[in-house]
Amino acid sequence: MLMLSVDSSAAPASVCLFEDGKVIADYYLNTGFTHSQTLMAMTESVLKISGKSADMIDVYAVNNGPGSFTGVRIGVSAVKGMAYASDKPCIEVSTLQSMAYNFLGSHAVICACMDARRSQVYNALFRVNGDEIERLCDDRAIAIEDLLPELQALNDEIILVGDGAELVFGSTDNASVRLAAPQLRYQRASSVAMAALEKYNRGESVTPAALMPRYLRLSQAERERNAKKEREGNET
Amino acid sequence: MIRKVTRSPQQTEELGAKLASVLKGREMIAMFGDLGAGKTAFTRGLCAGLGISDGVCSPTFAIVNAYSGKYPVYHFDMYRITDADDLFATGYYDYIGNGVIIIEWSENIESELEPDCIRIRISKTESENERIFEIEGLDDYADVIC
Numbered sequence: 001m002l003m004l005s006v007d008s009s010a011a012p013a014s015v016c017l018f019e020d021g022k023v024i025a026d027y028y029l030n031t032g033f034t035h036s037q038t039l040m041a042m043t044e045s046v047l048k049i050s051g052k053s054a055d056m057i058d059v060y061a062v063n064n065g066p067g068s069f070t071g072v073r074i075g076v077s078a079v080k081g082m083a084y085a086s087d088k089p090c091i092e093v094s095t096l097q098s099m100a101y102n103f104l105g106s107h108a109v110i111c112a113c114m115d116a117r118r119s120q121v122y123n124a125l126f127r128v129n130g131d132e133i134e135r136l137c138d139d140r141a142i143a144i145e146d147l148l149p150e151l152q153a154l155n156d157e158i159i160l161v162g163d164g165a166e167l168v169f170g171s172t173d174n175a176s177v178r179l180a181a182p183q184l185r186y187q188r189a190s191s192v193a194m195a196a197l198e199k200y201n202r203g204e205s206v207t208p209a210a211l212m213p214r215y216l217r218l219s220q221a222e223r224e225r226n227a228k229k230e231r232e233g234n235e236t
Numbered sequence: 237m238i239r240k241v242t243r244s245p246q247q248t249e250e251l252g253a254k255l256a257s258v259l260k261g262r263e264m265i266a267m268f269g270d271l272g273a274g275k276t277a278f279t280r281g282l283c284a285g286l287g288i289s290d291g292v293c294s295p296t297f298a299i300v301n302a303y304s305g306k307y308p309v310y311h312f313d314m315y316r317i318t319d320a321d322d323l324f325a326t327g328y329y330d331y332i333g334n335g336v337i338i339i340e341w342s343e344n345i346e347s348e349l350e351p352d353c354i355r356i357r358i359s360k361t362e363s364e365n366e367r368i369f370e371i372e373g374l375d376d377y378a379d380v381i382c
Binding site: 069215 | 320324325327329330332
């Protein structure tokens, strides 16, 4: 089974080919270049250099949110288009969950955080226990100040991943919280493939037409409350 | 706050160009003011100050125009943006911090403006071509702008 997995949910972009239990090609860029310019070029390049062609792909996987509005749309649209052309199944992967898969095989709590601006993060918590990854909460948008007490209460070693990791790290003096090393810090397509593989084995695929971005949004009331708090903070 | 009176669209453009000269490339500039206040003229001047000479027009239907000059400039018109879903679907949040963002009809998205943005309120007077600009957030550059 040949899987093409894609991530372009935030600043980095990556494409991976995964076949019969092996990552056979993995292309990662974090240059700040626009995904609309790099993603298809990367896809073409991993296929070509691996001696594969698009019609050999059996299944597609993509991080379909949370993340940047445009980034998620680019990844989902690219996969939707490729899968639609050959009528192949697609696996939707939560960006946050895919980051927990960076740590597959280890033992820790993974706190996946993406910067949602204004001292908030898109976040979910996972307990990695060797080959098992247990989700501890739903994907959510949360104020950093509300996340910190939860981390404290976990009473476990916690690894921060994602582009919001440094923000959270800088706001806490909790000694059991640490930053993921740079090569494991961000979402990447090889981890998308690992997360997607489990879903694929459980039969959780969707048609290309049903593949959609899943954004997380704060409610209007929460945003207004935060904006007000920030304004008051600026005045004092 | 800086207060400046202009007496013609050309003077409004000149004010925009002066303001451009103090930008560092990642600011958000939120304009407030009625139809015909001079928001687009001001933006045209600001863009000219950044080396963008043509194509600057109000993105009433496009919602956002992207220009490339000394810095990237993202020119929003929020006139038709009426709720949070509309705004989200413009990709507004992805632009923040990636260039100069200049916004017409900021009234419509006030809760979503960056707290440290530059605010410009433009008012008409009884004299047809006269406009009063009240600029918040650039007091350190009052000498350059006035």
